[in-house]
Amino acid sequence: MVQPASNPVPCRDCPIRQRPCFREFTPEELAFVQSFKVNELVFEKGETILVEGTKTAHLYTVLSGWSFRYKLLEDGNRQILNYALPGDFIGLQGSVFENLEHSVECLTRVRACVFPRDKLWHLYSSYPDLAFDVTWLASREESIIGEFLANVGQRRAQARVAYFLLHLFYHVRQSGLAEGDACFFPLTQQHLSDTLGLSLVHTNKTLKRLYDLGTFEWSAQKLRILNEERLIEIAGQQPSPPKVRPFI
């Protein structure tokens, strides 16, 4: 069950905002964001935040937890588009188009700020720098999905897996959630295979090969990068480092 958070945090004191990966806000921007925020919700693991094909009345900023965006094909296959970590923005597409073209599901319990769609217009008319930030975030999504497309379209299984593991690890690290060369990692192999366009079995065998090469460890939802250089070499290219981003 989705629940309102018991102890919502004022934006000014938001612990996430302090992180160096986010650009700083002026007091006015902060005040607006505070007024933009109407609620704070908690979704449980496995719950669906947004559903493909529906209209949404809300936008979300993730405060904690992991979720992923995906499309369901008519034959039942699933393509995962991207993963959302704390600080990421969810549901913009639903506020911009008539209806959503993907769903969002929680990998863990997720706590998120809620913004009403109809106030987005106020943001655009009064806070052009925030409006620009929203565009920036949309562009960033596009850029990440473009990287994934190149990954899936042009790389073989082993390179594809190596590239994605690094990409996601870099994203986690930039969000301030890594501990050295390790991080929490709540995906299953099924998620990996739906992200990479590989079968589950082949994903498993490919992971084993990379594991046997001593490049990483993964168990009990913990991922540890053991040989980053080697992974980059196998991937054929280093995933682009995440950028400092706005946090709305």
Place this chain on the structure above:
Amino acid sequence: MVQPASNPVPCRDCPIRQRPCFREFTPEELAFVQSFKVNELVFEKGETILVEGTKTAHLYTVLSGWSFRYKLLEDGNRQILNYALPGDFIGLQGSVFENLEHSVECLTRVRACVFPRDKLWHLYSSYPDLAFDVTWLASREESIIGEFLANVGQRRAQARVAYFLLHLFYHVRQSGLAEGDACFFPLTQQHLSDTLGLSLVHTNKTLKRLYDLGTFEWSAQKLRILNEERLIEIAGQQPSPPKVRPFI
């Protein structure tokens, strides 16, 4: 050689803007867009409009001609991300990030309006509805690339080709450039294979199979859809219809 257009058109009289696929502008918006536009350029077939990894000083709106966005991998492979037709906006990413993450190359001669990057800020601060349009366009790009990712990640060669042919045909038709069930189609099979993540040879064989089924014809840069129902059936899903979009 890139050349300034010999007979630039005032935005108000732009023949593209009249098309029903674009939303209408107010006179104020129109006046701003006119002042935003600093030039009109003509790029020849094969020329590169934007280069991955560079900063760009400009944004473009395509007036005529075809181009495509792509990423080059370190092993020399190319992943095509999307095709830009008349009315499409190019180079937003370069104006929003430090530098571009893809290149843009012309498939035909391309005529385009040029907008300076630094005036984009003025657009955001004074024309929030246009700012919203820019975000809309960025979201649309993301949405299309997401569809491509699902196509490449989840479909087999035959379905993948069928889906893409329909997708692109719908895009052309929405732009007002189709003649019934046929349209101009300047891609080579190499472009198709770089879009779909298939080898050139396999693309060719897959096309032949679809051709032998009587689903389409393609020669002399002309594509004709002969059996749309059958293509949809083979694709497993109908590509989503293009939306009415802003034209800046």
Place this chain on the structure above:
DNA sequence: CGGGTTCTTGACTAGTTTCAAGCAAAGTGG
């Protein structure tokens, strides 16, 4: 007309999926 690009085809090889079965870990309810 000639040279380069693009298309086509067959034979062969490599990569990936599917099927099937067993195992391990985590969650559930009496």
Place this chain on the structure above:
DNA sequence: CCACTTTGCTTGAAACTAGTCAAGAACCCG
């Protein structure tokens, strides 16, 4: 707390899809 169920992971073998190589044909451009 322990059987039971479910979910996720692992492995091998067989089938199939897609990639590579090679070479010739067709087409286009200057």
